[in-house]
Amino acid sequence: MSAPNPAERLKKVLPVPYTKFLPDILKRNLGRWVDRKFHGYGIIEHISETGERVFTVKVGTPPNFRFATSTLREFAKVADELGVGALRFTRNGNIEILADSLDKALKIREVVEKMGYPVGGWGPTIWSINSCTAFLTCTTAVVDAPSITKALYDALKPYFTGEITLPAKLRINVSGCPSSCGGLTSDINLVGHYGDAPTYDPERIKLCLPKSAKALEAGHVPEVAEVCPTNAIKVYGKQDGSVGLDIIRSKCIACGRCRDVCDWIDFDSSKAGVAVLLGGKASNTGRGPLPSVQVIPWVPAVPPEYREIVAVVKKIIDEWRRDAKQGERIGDWLMRIGYEEFYRRLNIPVTKWNQPPRFGGEFGIRQFFQTA
Amino acid sequence: MNGLETGVSKHKDRIGDFIMKVGFKKYTEEILGVKVPYKPSLHGRLGAGAVLDDGERRMWLDWVNNIVKEYEGRI
Numbered sequence: 001m002s003a004p005n006p007a008e009r010l011k012k013v014l015p016v017p018y019t020k021f022l023p024d025i026l027k028r029n030l031g032r033w034v035d036r037k038f039h040g041y042g043i044i045e046h047i048s049e050t051g052e053r054v055f056t057v058k059v060g061t062p063p064n065f066r067f068a069t070s071t072l073r074e075f076a077k078v079a080d081e082l083g084v085g086a087l088r089f090t091r092n093g094n095i096e097i098l099a100d101s102l103d104k105a106l107k108i109r110e111v112v113e114k115m116g117y118p119v120g121g122w123g124p125t126i127w128s129i130n131s132c133t134a135f136l137t138c139t140t141a142v143v144d145a146p147s148i149t150k151a152l153y154d155a156l157k158p159y160f161t162g163e164i165t166l167p168a169k170l171r172i173n174v175s176g177c178p179s180s181c182g183g184l185t186s187d188i189n190l191v192g193h194y195g196d197a198p199t200y201d202p203e204r205i206k207l208c209l210p211k212s213a214k215a216l217e218a219g220h221v222p223e224v225a226e227v228c229p230t231n232a233i234k235v236y237g238k239q240d241g242s243v244g245l246d247i248i249r250s251k252c253i254a255c256g257r258c259r260d261v262c263d264w265i266d267f268d269s270s271k272a273g274v275a276v277l278l279g280g281k282a283s284n285t286g287r288g289p290l291p292s293v294q295v296i297p298w299v300p301a302v303p304p305e306y307r308e309i310v311a312v313v314k315k316i317i318d319e320w321r322r323d324a325k326q327g328e329r330i331g332d333w334l335m336r337i338g339y340e341e342f343y344r345r346l347n348i349p350v351t352k353w354n355q356p357p358r359f360g361g362e363f364g365i366r367q368f369f370q371t372a
Numbered sequence: 373m374n375g376l377e378t379g380v381s382k383h384k385d386r387i388g389d390f391i392m393k394v395g396f397k398k399y400t401e402e403i404l405g406v407k408v409p410y411k412p413s414l415h416g417r418l419g420a421g422a423v424l425d426d427g428e429r430r431m432w433l434d435w436v437n438n439i440v441k442e443y444e445g446r447i
Contacts, residue, residue, distance in 0.1 A: 175420075189420070196424060230419075253423065271429065275420045294420055297421075299432070300433060310443075311443040315442070
């Protein structure tokens with residue numbers, strides 16, 4: 001059978017045109033939106049060249065966007081009765097409900113606030129606090145990211161609704177482990193980790209290793225070593241033909257992936273905490289795209305209130321609010337004042353885990369273009 | 373399915389790891405066939421995590437507790 005001609009793919013019609021399920025007002029105005037206007041921090045008016053308008057109401061959702069089906073039905077009812085019969089989930093876990101008049105949008109805000117959900121998240125506010133799923137469905141979680149997110153939302157709600165404004169957009173990510181599924185490119189990133197290298201039972205660890213060193217000679221790498229992202233686990237053949245294991249403390253980042261594939265690797269969960277990374281952003285505004293930098297290697301994660309984490313995040317936001325220029329995101333602000341100065345202001349100890357970064361050149365898309 | 377036997381993906385095999393392995397210049401010029409006007413930014417360690425001894429943990433705990441005290445009644 002001959003291979004299909006790739007050019008045939010261009011003629012392929014998708015099974016369902018994506019516009020099929022759009023509300024009529026959106027179908028009529030496809031490609032015609034020309035302007036927009038903000039009504040507070042949670043409602044945007046989109047204006048079409050036809051004169052029609054759509055109002056989007058942005059609603060903050062529970063950590064990790066977890067909903068009971070009954071709650072989803074309530075939201076759908078609101079969207080049907082007050083909106084144009086459409087709602088969408090944003091990639092950062094907010095819900096946007098569409099209406100065709102400002103009066104209806106304001107009514108939607110009133111109804112969802114009564115349901116207990118905040119409206120806001122546009123302009124110089126917190127746009128979202130993203131969280132990974134952690135223990136609910138994940139096997140590598142170290143700390144319960146959604147619970148930390150809940151504690152942060154409780155403390156920072158006025159920054160989402162716009163009751164208190166910020167110098168610029170602020171996004172926060174919370175990840176339960178260094179796999180960082182909650183995200184690592186936001187202004188503030190919290191990443192759970194064990195804070196110490198693992199230990200192991202020298203006898204039982206053999207259950208996770210090949211029985212004979214001959215397997216290593218043949219090129220086999222045991223999974224417990226293979227999964228380590230920093231090559232901190234070394235396996236070696238002993239003179240008696242058995243296999244030994246070493247954990248190189250100086251390379252270990254305490255992510256816990258080894259424990260995930262071997263029950264006889266052990267971490268002391270009482271030492272678990274979060275690392276705080278600042279200044280990431282994908283946006284091309286300001287200094288352009290920036291990576292996040294670890295500034296505080298460890299803050300204890302103490303449920304249920306996580307007061308230590310909340311206090312540190314508030315301290316960082318307060319210092320940013322006090323000093324940043326209008327429109328200056330945390331990464332841009334840190335680049336302007338310098339990480340050393342930031343450490344000095346917050347009295348942050350400088351260790352090998354939070355060395356001030358030495359940036360040179362451009363990140364992201366900017367490195368592909370000549371500047372004028 | 374390959375890689376799903378234990379539910380753990382091998383993070384050493386992601387695209388960024390691959391670029392680091394072959395080198396940014398070789399990746400862009402020989403594999404992608406583009407000439408990039410700038411070198412990628414140089415920067416320090418960007419990973420998250422730390423392996424601390426008891427003394428270091430105490431130091432960070434003291435630092436954190438000072439901030440908790442500062443925010444007492446406000447969080």
